[in-house]
Amino acid sequence: MPQMSSVPIAWRLQQPRYRLIGTICTKCNTSYFPPRSLCQTCRDKGKIEKHKFPGTGKILTYTVIRIAPEGFAEFAPYAIAIIELEPGVTVAGQVVGDPEQVKTGRKVKTTFRRMYTDGKDGLLQYGMKWELLDQ
Amino acid sequence: MSSIGIVGYGAYVPRFRISVEEIARVWNQDAQTISNGLMVKEKSVPDKDEDTITLSVEAGRNALARAGIDPTEIGALYIGSESHPYAVKPSGTVVAEALGLPNRLMLADFEFACKAGTAAMQVCYGFVKGGVIDYGMAIGADTAQGRPGDALEYTAAAGAGAFIIGKDPVVTLDHTASFTSDTTDFWRREGQDYPRHGSRFTGEPAYFRHVVSSSEQLLNETGYKPADFAYVVLHMPNGKFPTVASKKLGFTPDQLKTGLTVTRMGNCYSGSSPVGLTAVLDIAQPGEKIFMTSYGSGAGSDSFIFTVTDKILAVRDKAKKTEQYLADKKNIDYATYARLRGKLKV
Ligand SMILES: [Zn+2]
Numbered sequence: 001m002p003q004m005s006s007v008p009i010a011w012r013l014q015q016p017r018y019r020l021i022g023t024i025c026t027k028c029n030t031s032y033f034p035p036r037s038l039c040q041t042c043r044d045k046g047k048i049e050k051h052k053f054p055g056t057g058k059i060l061t062y063t064v065i066r067i068a069p070e071g072f073a074e075f076a077p078y079a080i081a082i083i084e085l086e087p088g089v090t091v092a093g094q095v096v097g098d099p100e101q102v103k104t105g106r107k108v109k110t111t112f113r114r115m116y117t118d119g120k121d122g123l124l125q126y127g128m129k130w131e132l133l134d135q
Numbered sequence: 136m137s138s139i140g141i142v143g144y145g146a147y148v149p150r151f152r153i154s155v156e157e158i159a160r161v162w163n164q165d166a167q168t169i170s171n172g173l174m175v176k177e178k179s180v181p182d183k184d185e186d187t188i189t190l191s192v193e194a195g196r197n198a199l200a201r202a203g204i205d206p207t208e209i210g211a212l213y214i215g216s217e218s219h220p221y222a223v224k225p226s227g228t229v230v231a232e233a234l235g236l237p238n239r240l241m242l243a244d245f246e247f248a249c250k251a252g253t254a255a256m257q258v259c260y261g262f263v264k265g266g267v268i269d270y271g272m273a274i275g276a277d278t279a280q281g282r283p284g285d286a287l288e289y290t291a292a293a294g295a296g297a298f299i300i301g302k303d304p305v306v307t308l309d310h311t312a313s314f315t316s317d318t319t320d321f322w323r324r325e326g327q328d329y330p331r332h333g334s335r336f337t338g339e340p341a342y343f344r345h346v347v348s349s350s351e352q353l354l355n356e357t358g359y360k361p362a363d364f365a366y367v368v369l370h371m372p373n374g375k376f377p378t379v380a381s382k383k384l385g386f387t388p389d390q391l392k393t394g395l396t397v398t399r400m401g402n403c404y405s406g407s408s409p410v411g412l413t414a415v416l417d418i419a420q421p422g423e424k425i426f427m428t429s430y431g432s433g434a435g436s437d438s439f440i441f442t443v444t445d446k447i448l449a450v451r452d453k454a455k456k457t458e459q460y461l462a463d464k465k466n467i468d469y470a471t472y473a474r475l476r477g478k479l480k481v
């Protein structure tokens with residue numbers, strides 16, 4: 001996973017990863033995550049600004065990873081879910097805790113966690129994961 | 136002069152717990168004797184992806200929610216811990232970015248064993264009082280490790296307490312003073328996984344001398360008596376030490392019990408007295424006074440006198456309370472614990 005340990009990429013992804021910051025076109029009120037610098041509807045007539053999404057969402061679909069890719073084995077088994085932040089805006093993320101409890105439709109909120117540990121001497125990468133809210 | 140103190144506070148305690156009974160079972164020791172001796176039932180255990188940085192972000196978010204201020208108004212962030220994830224690269228930089236603090240920010244990681252978090256509170260207080268900043272955030276956080284089989288393994292836990300210090304507070308910080316000496320009761324050399332300690336030496340000349348001297352010093356300087364306080368919070372390496380020290384100082388068990396969070400979550404080192412203080416702030420009434428003394432090996436203690444204002448009633452429900460964190464738990468067995476804490480080296 002060479003990309004995971006790239007220092008410049010990790011730095012550029014900080015705002016979306018740390019604080020769920022995307023963008024919004026204030027002309028047509030469409031929000032984007034991950035952030036886009038060009039509105040898909042208004043194109044160059046749009047007006048794009050930073051937009052902080054609230055730290056809650058709903059699970060649209062999920063899968064349980066039992067055999068994890070390199071660098072994520074310590075977390076297995078774990079659930080990766082597609083989470084709806086706002087109508088039409090989704091993000092993929094790891095749901096912490098028991099993957100057996102993860103269900104479509106459940107509400108989740110962000111929790112700040114370590115995403116990836118690059119060996120014994122590389123970068124530690126942080127960001128938002130998701131935890132289930134009480135039903 | 137307008138008063139200075141805590142404008143927002145927050146705690147974070149990881150969800151997993153392991154009981155003293157379960158640890159004693161593995162090492163073939165008498166659980167009841169150990170649990171009674173330490174006055175600790177179970178301790179908190181961080182998840183695989185939790186560390187001092189993530190705990191600090193969660194506690195800091197709660198403090199910001201209660202303070203109700205724009206994060207960009209904060210002028211300083213100091214995090215006290217003995218488990219900063221990087222040896223070189225400040226934890227605070229990640230935490231500041233995650234909390235949305237501004238780039239015009241004074242920042243450093245603090246270390247003074249278990250009292251680095253309260254030292255951070257003192258520094259923020261000084262800067263606000265001196266007019267250098269409007270708000271400063273101080274965090275005490277740790278994911279403490281004990282060597283498998285060592286006595287510390289029963290209590291070494293994880294947790295964080297965060298405080299935003301500023302003017303127009305919900306709790307005024309009326310007085311603070313410290314007591315410091317060169318006393319080596321507990322240490323960890325660079326590159327070592329686990330700390331070492333002076334066993335019985337950690338009690339009398341270390342914890343008790345510093346906690347009692349610092350507390351008596353501040354009481355004498357201010358003229359207050361233990362009976363003037365509704366609550367007392369002392370550093371909690373276990374339940375027994377603060378129980379004995381508070382009695383020596385003339386406090387009653389009733390004054391101590393609310394902040395004695397160690398019995399249900401263990402010792403979260405730099406987060407210990409800070410988390411105890413958050414538990415008190417969750418229920419204290421306007422007008423009540425709080426006395427707090429931390430302890431850091433090496434050694435030193437910071438003492439504080441706080442007064443709760445009526446503004447606290449409007450902020451305390453804006454974030455998850457410490458009691459909720461303590462109640463919201465999942466018990467695990469030793470095998471799971473060893474896996475989570477990376478104690479099995481293969
Ligand atoms: Zn648009």
